[in-house]
Amino acid sequence: HAGRSTRTIVIAGVPAGLLQDDVMADILTIHFQMSRNNGGDVEEVTYPTRNKGVAYITFEDQEVVESVLKKDQHLLQDKRLPRHYRLTVTRYCDNVSSSLIHLTML
Numbered sequence: 001h002a003g004r005s006t007r008t009i010v011i012a013g014v015p016a017g018l019l020q021d022d023v024m025a026d027i028l029t030i031h032f033q034m035s036r037n038n039g040g041d042v043e044e045v046t047y048p049t050r051n052k053g054v055a056y057i058t059f060e061d062q063e064v065v066e067s068v069l070k071k072d073q074h075l076l077q078d079k080r081l082p083r084h085y086r087l088t089v090t091r092y093c094d095n096v097s098s099s100l101i102h103l104t105m106l
Helices: 021-033 062-070 092-105
Strands: 006-010 042-048 053-060 074-075 085-091
Touching: 006 062, 006 092, 021 042, 021 053, 021 074, 053 062, 062 085, 085 092
Parallel strands: none
Antiparallel strands: 006 053, 006 085, 042 053, 074 085
């Protein structure tokens, strides 16, 4: 079983303040479980986080991370949302290592 960080992606562009946090987490879960979004089984959604509009999603399998990242664009859509929102999807482990690099450069 791959380490947690390698099974986690960072989602930016989550429309903050429109819906209750648990509802938004639910919409994100549904989006990233759909096969048409190259998704798969979601283990956990972390939302809200300390950063506004950012969520962490951990999948059961690392392969899902790879396929989700291959998709050109992720448009978050749900009948509870007023419109479609484009999400930015990045690897969690990349974000962590790049922030560490920035710290060592300071």
